[in-house]
Amino acid sequence: MPPSRETIRLDKWLWQARFFKTRGLASRAVSNGQIRVNAARVIKPAQAVGAGDTLTFALGRQVKVVRILALGLRRGPAPEAQALYDDLSPPPPPLAETTGAPSARSGGRPSGKERRSFEQARRSALE
Structure with missing residues (x-):
């Protein structure tokens, strides 16, 4: 039997990584199908995610692509939250001057x- 990997609920991880202000907002975004895990659309907030999974979602006017590096134990300060993921997002397009x-x-x-x-x-x- 393969060793089981540690997982956490998707909505809880998004909240701990400070992408959403409340866990309810994170849960609603997942339920609306706005989050993709490893390129597959997810509609269950209780979807298990772990280290190595890739998440894709819209945040404001920008598309975020992040790879989960670690699972959080709490919703800590921003530097602690940024250590939970690696940002793979493309750079935002430059604003047209003219x-x-x-x-x-x-x-x-x-x-x-x-x-x-x-x-x-x-x-x-x-x-």
């Missing part, structure tokens, strides 16, 4: 002329 939209200027309210040009640029960008 999107055509006017940039926000620092300081004070815009003048009437600046506001009209901003509204015109925003309308043309939406069309």
Whole structure:
């Protein structure tokens, strides 16, 4: 019989690794099918995961790909949580500098002329 590996519930690990603020949010994300374990979609928060498994999920506007290195004993401070995984995520795409939209200027309210040009640029960008 092969040796059994240590495992932990997926929702609990996501919470301990500080990807979600509460365990309930982690559980809901798993139940909605937003998490993949080793490229397979998972819908059970009690899915067992262990060291070596790869998780893929969306976090904000970024796709996170992490490999589990260790199982946590508690939800500790951020450095302790970051030691639980290896981040394999691709770097975020660079923001386009020339999107055509006017940039926000620092300081004070815009003048009437600046506001009209901003509204015109925003309308043309939406069309």
